[in-house]
Amino acid sequence: RSSYGITLLPGDGIGPEVVDVAKDVLFVAGAKEGVELRFQEMLMGGAALDAVGVPLPDETLAAARASDGILLGAIGGYKWDNNEKHLKPETGLLDIRSGLGVFANLRPVTVFPQLVDASPLKKEVAEGVDIMVVRELTGGIYFGKPRGFGSNDKGEETGFNTEIYSVSEIDRIARVAFEVARKRGGKLCSVDKANVLEASMLWRKRVTAIASEFPDVELSHMFVDNAAMQLVRNPKQFDTIVTNNIFGDILSDEASMITGSIGMLSSASVGESGPGLFEPIHGSAPDIAGQDKANPLATILSAAMLLKYGLGVENAAKRIETAVTQTLDNGFRTGDIYSPGTTLVGCKRMGKEVLKAL
């Protein structure tokens, strides 16, 4: 096949700006490999709330499901922060993840050599960091039931959630992580809290069991508190990390910050079948929205992940990655990664430079 339908979900804040730029890059990179891409833009997040009153309209989910890959900008903003749960932009995001069944969230954490000075870590600690965080995305405490508000035996109000994993949920994310580790450095670190939580004890037991299918991958286990420390102390010790939904949320954000270039980091969420969801890991940055200041590179690199993990057009993905490297080498920087001696550009111009490099 050489023609694919892509759903674009620009979302909120800087989302529309970065998706707009990334779309062009995606189109051109595809074309250069003989792949035709058709785009359909749909509403999601705050934009959908404002337009039709729900954060994930049925038509959006249906269109996403029927397409070959989804590129999401960012969702959320102050405006909707105090909304009730079912009217939060975030709820739309959780619903589309769950609706698409994209249980595996891959987050590459890479320190770009050109940007190593932007890391809050010392150069010798940060340089060369190259981690893949594999986060379970459709289970655990994010979706576990029962959840809600109740009252305890003293008649006091309570708020509660359930952290729960089943064998098959753990096995499938473990297999994805082992596959990823196998194609990378061959080392997988599974992060849990098995010294306290039963959900983690089952996690550790199953990950250990699945390891026998991957004798070529070296498996280790680490408690989440220790992992949070080790990521700061010596991030280079990690190759691939696999962990549950909530620990993955925390650790992948922590890890992304050690790179100093969160505006550069992409992510892929994939399931067993069906289209994947690709998005930058940064948020909607409402404070700089509409000012042509956003860094589109994370979304452009997410488009590359869409080509690679979503459509299997690895060569087109490589083209984008090379073009991004080239653009950085050429000295172009948006505000978030600017340093003296480089050329400060806006979102659109950055996109043009990547296109030129393509």
Add this chain to the structure above:
Amino acid sequence: RSSYGITLLPGDGIGPEVVDVAKDVLFVAGAKEGVELRFQEMLMGGAALDAVGVPLPDETLAAARASDGILLGAIGGYKWDNNEKHLKPETGLLDIRSGLGVFANLRPVTVFPQLVDASPLKKEVAEGVDIMVVRELTGGIYFGKPRGFGSNDKGEETGFNTEIYSVSEIDRIARVAFEVARKRGGKLCSVDKANVLEASMLWRKRVTAIASEFPDVELSHMFVDNAAMQLVRNPKQFDTIVTNNIFGDILSDEASMITGSIGMLSSASVGESGPGLFEPIHGSAPDIAGQDKANPLATILSAAMLLKYGLGVENAAKRIETAVTQTLDNGFRTGDIYSPGTTLVGCKRMGKEVLKAL
């Protein structure tokens, strides 16, 4: 009163060595302020497992309860890592926290000016960091029920835990945190995941309500994933942090690592009444146990917290803190904080130097 009974729980690994040294410092600092301290040593953790088959013997809990303050070394080690849950050293730790009702865990995260170069963060990011993490310690997912193993509707095994907080549990930890913030920089940041979890929504609502009792403290809220990033990006933005049990476990360990001197960090766990539990935040370090290599300063500073928060003898606490600063200024360092140009010493010698400075 000028005579107090202190329970010593040396525990495992380097625990006995550091408690031994800290005990002498504690005794002398008390004496200098006219306070007599009596010590009783009890079994806990792996040491208790080996001697009597349980990680927290009833006599230990009873003695601790009957005393005026508890100084704990560290617990755990490879030897007991694969034990069943009720035979894990960690279970003893959770049981004593719960048995004493010490719901508020205070963890100062301080970058010592003499040690700033040991931080993995750049000097300008690390220097001057002075945060107090207030972690809820006897609730949340650590203790919530139901918990255990079950099977789902497909007949598959599951592991599950319950994250649950009641109004009174949140209110009391919030009050402690506001009090702490009031005596520090007057800024409190409450960390939760209220965009996803009901338990966090109630947390945010109650912390916000309690804020009205502390009009002089500036309250802000942050999502846990963002907090994990901000601690790396710019830790100086934080004064006092309050959060739940599991987020506190992760964030306080992350924060401690940014100081680069985890062997220097102490903690206090206190309740509404009854004795407090004081312990270094580092672990039992079985690899260097019994070699007189451990850094006793974290335990010595925990003894200072015992004097201040446990017995209210602030002057004696100040004496210890000053003696530790002086000892660092005199250039003495254990292996974990050693740098060229300073004097490498062992655990005992470090204790002697602090005593000299006292």
